[in-house]
Amino acid sequence: MKFLKILTWQEISPEANKEFSAVASRISRLEGMDGHARACDWRLRKYFAGTDWGFEVADQRRYD
Numbered sequence: 001m002k003f004l005k006i007l008t009w010q011e012i013s014p015e016a017n018k019e020f021s022a023v024a025s026r027i028s029r030l031e032g033m034d035g036h037a038r039a040c041d042w043r044l045r046k047y048f049a050g051t052d053w054g055f056e057v058a059d060q061r062r063y064d
Contacts, residue, residue, distance in 0.1 A: 018048055026055055 012020070025040035041058040044051070 014047065017043065018051075022053060022055075025057065 021040040021043045025037045025044065028034070028037035028040065038058050038060060042060065044053065044057050045059070
């Protein structure tokens with residue numbers, strides 16, 4: 001198994017993605033980790049467009 005790279009992945013429900021991304025966005029900003037916050041904001045805008053979050057969600061260009 002020296003030359004075998006094991007990759008794992010996880011799958012979460014859309015409801016969990018919505019909750020985790022919103023919480024992680026706010027916590028990341030409080031801790032000064034703007035890159036992490038923007039990654040969460042991107043998911044929020046992509047998968048839950050038009051939702052009123054009650055906090056600022058960064059509007060950024062689309063990354064493909």
